[in-house]
Amino acid sequence: MGKITQELATEQEARDVAEAARESDWTEPSFLRELFLGRLRLDLIHPFPAENEVEKENARPFMEKLRDVMERVDSDAIDREGEIPESVVQELRDIGAFGIKIPREYGGLGLSQVSYIRAIGMVTSKDGSLTALLSAHQSIGLPQPLKLFGTDAQKKKYFPRLAKGAISAFALTETDAGSDPANMRTSATLSEDGSHFILNGTKLWCTNGTRAELMLVMARTPDAIVNGKPKKQITAFIVETSWPGVEVVHRSRFMGLNAIENGVIHFDNVRVPRENILWGEGKGLKLALVTLNTGRLTLPASAAYGAKAMLQVAREWGNDRVQWGQPIGKHEAIAQKIALMAANTFAMESIAELTSAMADRGGYDIRLEAAIAKLWNTEAGWRIVDDTLQIRGGRGYEKADSLRARGEAPIPVERAMRDFRINLIFEGSSEIMRLFIAREAVDHHFKTAFDIVNPKASRKQKWDAFLRSAKFYPTWYTTRWLGSIGGYGEFGTLAPQLRYIARTTRKLGRAIFHAMVRLGPKLERRQMVLFRAVDIGAELFAMSAACTRAQMLRKTGDANAVDLADLFCRESRRRIDAHFENLFGKNDLAIYRVSQQVLRGEFEWLERGIINAPEMAASGLDTAPEPMREKEPAIVR
Numbered sequence: 287m288g289k290i291t292q293e294l295a296t297e298q299e300a301r302d303v304a305e306a307a308r309e310s311d312w313t314e315p316s317f318l319r320e321l322f323l324g325r326l327r328l329d330l331i332h333p334f335p336a337e338n339e340v341e342k343e344n345a346r347p348f349m350e351k352l353r354d355v356m357e358r359v360d361s362d363a364i365d366r367e368g369e370i371p372e373s374v375v376q377e378l379r380d381i382g383a384f385g386i387k388i389p390r391e392y393g394g395l396g397l398s399q400v401s402y403i404r405a406i407g408m409v410t411s412k413d414g415s416l417t418a419l420l421s422a423h424q425s426i427g428l429p430q431p432l433k434l435f436g437t438d439a440q441k442k443k444y445f446p447r448l449a450k451g452a453i454s455a456f457a458l459t460e461t462d463a464g465s466d467p468a469n470m471r472t473s474a475t476l477s478e479d480g481s482h483f484i485l486n487g488t489k490l491w492c493t494n495g496t497r498a499e500l501m502l503v504m505a506r507t508p509d510a511i512v513n514g515k516p517k518k519q520i521t522a523f524i525v526e527t528s529w530p531g532v533e534v535v536h537r538s539r540f541m542g543l544n545a546i547e548n549g550v551i552h553f554d555n556v557r558v559p560r561e562n563i564l565w566g567e568g569k570g571l572k573l574a575l576v577t578l579n580t581g582r583l584t585l586p587a588s589a590a591y592g593a594k595a596m597l598q599v600a601r602e603w604g605n606d607r608v609q610w611g612q613p614i615g616k617h618e619a620i621a622q623k624i625a626l627m628a629a630n631t632f633a634m635e636s637i638a639e640l641t642s643a644m645a646d647r648g649g650y651d652i653r654l655e656a657a658i659a660k661l662w663n664t665e666a667g668w669r670i671v672d673d674t675l676q677i678r679g680g681r682g683y684e685k686a687d688s689l690r691a692r693g694e695a696p697i698p699v700e701r702a703m704r705d706f707r708i709n710l711i712f713e714g715s716s717e718i719m720r721l722f723i724a725r726e727a728v729d730h731h732f733k734t735a736f737d738i739v740n741p742k743a744s745r746k747q748k749w750d751a752f753l754r755s756a757k758f759y760p761t762w763y764t765t766r767w768l769g770s771i772g773g774y775g776e777f778g779t780l781a782p783q784l785r786y787i788a789r790t791t792r793k794l795g796r797a798i799f800h801a802m803v804r805l806g807p808k809l810e811r812r813q814m815v816l817f818r819a820v821d822i823g824a825e826l827f828a829m830s831a832a833c834t835r836a837q838m839l840r841k842t843g844d845a846n847a848v849d850l851a852d853l854f855c856r857e858s859r860r861r862i863d864a865h866f867e868n869l870f871g872k873n874d875l876a877i878y879r880v881s882q883q884v885l886r887g888e889f890e891w892l893e894r895g896i897i898n899a900p901e902m903a904a905s906g907l908d909t910a911p912e913p914m915r916e917k918e919p920a921i922v923r
């Protein structure tokens with residue numbers, strides 16, 4: 287049996303671990319994979335999924351109870367005291383809020399992904415800490431991976447407990463393993479009699495960890511030997527927090543989400559029965575990634591409902607607040623913010639509803655859609671919170687309690703801002719999402735042609751790549767220039783936007799191909815070139831979701847959604863055009879050069895006159911980064 291190596295992973299090892307966890311096959315169609323190849327498959331998302339009336343009726347009693355609980359929750363007190371009262375948790379348990387998607391046969395509500403995100407969205411519009419509690423349990427905690435990968439015995443054992451409200455958590459992150467799981471040190475080794483794994487290590491920032499009964503813990507199991515070389519294995523274990531050796535050693539407190547139950551969990555020789563492995567040895571990271579394909583759909587919905595709450599604040603204040611003889615919503619600078627806020631909120635909700643409906647319907651590969659939904663909605667939502675704070679002026683910066691104390695409406699925009707910011711970091715930071723999407727966006731080209739320019743490829747590999755390319759590219763490339771003029775008449779006033787999406791999709795496909803030809807293997811190191819391509823794809827997806835949903839709403843009553851979709855598309859096009867204009871980043875290398883000068887301390891004089899921040903070494907992060915090559919940014923895949 288292999289050993290468990292504990293040194294910090296090299297760049298190559300980190301890439302190998304990520305590649306091994308990657309789902310490399312595409313067995314179901316994907317709107318976005320096609321889009322990055324320059325092919326618009328509107329049929330995959332149009333007509334926009336209509337409301338499932340049966341599901342809506344099934345969900346109604348729960349949604350009404352949830353609304354009732356949420357209307358009574360005192361979120362300012364939760365924020366102020368940093369604790370969720372046990373009575374609130376129990377009420378949520380009693381209405382089934384911890385088992386929304388757990389099948390009815392196991393005591394859950396058996397509702398769909400769409401119902402789930404609407405429920406969590408409603409919670410977010412009032413209270414971020416409660417969202418963290420419910421969502422860490424159901425989006426990344428035990429229920430979702432158990433549903434996907436659990437054995438019958440595991441489901442029978444754990445689902446009923448989870449549905450009743452046994453809180454669960456997901457423990458992946460460690461001090462040295464943030465975005466990069468290759469550095470994981472928590473280990474699990476088989477006991478001598480082979481019946482148990484012995485778990486040792488410490489997990490950081492585990493949401494619900496300070497309160498959970500059950501945890502899904504990712505741990506290193508002994509390296510597998512592949513082609514004579516050790517290969518890191520990460521395995522997922524179901525761990526009961528009542529077992530000897532599990533200890534909460536610290537409760538972490540953050541900028542926002544004041545009552546989040548998050549902390550540092552230590553495992554000291556914890557005996558985990560072998561049957562508590564979920565899915566299989568060495569499959570932990572892949573399990574985490576597959577779980578996140580749907581788990582990641584919660585944050586885009588949360589962001590959309592947070593944006594709806596901000597829109598309501600901005601609309602009312604824009605009307606009520608009079609300065610310089612006019613309601614501030616009449617001054618163009620504020621009016622613009624309000625209009626764009628509405629258009630972006632519409633696009634965010636369209637993305638959230640579309641991706642979740644696709645997950646419910648099945649038959650699609652939504653890994654890219656989920657990643658873009660997470661990336662795009664959280665970034666758009668953050669700008670909306672920021673704009674709302676600006677529109678509320680000084681009141682936006684003032685705490686709700688302080689507003690209340692001097693007789694004003696306790697509108698918690700300050701709290702919303704504190705609570706929202708983390709969305710761009712956890713469940714895959716914006717940068718990691720862009721990397722993940724970029725890897726898939728170029729995958730087809732890499733598989734087909736990369737070896738032609740790959741200096742490490744053998745003659746045979748180059749020749750094979752040449753043959754593959756000769757077969758694929760002539761037709762593909764030529765047709766990426768051809769498109770019909772007109773079309774999309776059924777979209778009425780939105781038809782020009784659809785035509786733009788169609789021709790820009792082809793342009794994006796060409797641009798990614800051109801980038802590969804122009805930069806060759808260096809493309810791997812040009813994150814910003816790839817990220818701009820990702821951002822164009824994300825905007826095209828947002829436009830498509832907004833237009834198809836507006837078209838659906840036109841027929842079902844909310845006809846003026848077309849105005850929002852149209853405005854959204856106009857602004858999105860400006861952003862897309864700017865990304866194309868700067869695709870190869872005229873200043874990218876100059877910027878990178880200066881960044882390395884900064885890191886080497888060559889501009890330390892610029893920091894003169896300040897009180898020094900605490901030394902990194904004192905914070906436990908004392909591993910100095912490897913010196914970086916000045917002209918060669920770090921690799922991206």
Ligand SMILES: Cc1cc2nc3c(=O)[nH]c(=O)nc-3n(C[C@H](O)[C@H](O)[C@H](O)COP(=O)(O)OP(=O)(O)OC[C@H]3O[C@@H](n4cnc5c(N)ncnc54)[C@H](O)[C@@H]3O)c2cc1C
Pocket residue numbers: 422455456457458459463464465466490491492493494540543546548708711712713714715716717718721
């Ligand atoms: C409130 C909160 C709740 C959390 N809940 C959980 C939980 O329940 N379970 C759990 O396991 N974890 C949890 N986390 C951890 C969270 O998922 C991590 O913070 C996140 O994965 C990022 O890791 P890191 O903070 O160590 O950042 P790092 O990985 O150190 O990254 C630092 C910065 O560098 C960027 N970066 C890193 N690598 C690259 C690269 N290759 N290219 C470009 N940029 C890069 C990142 O995007 C980031 O901006 C939580 C964290 C917080 C703060």
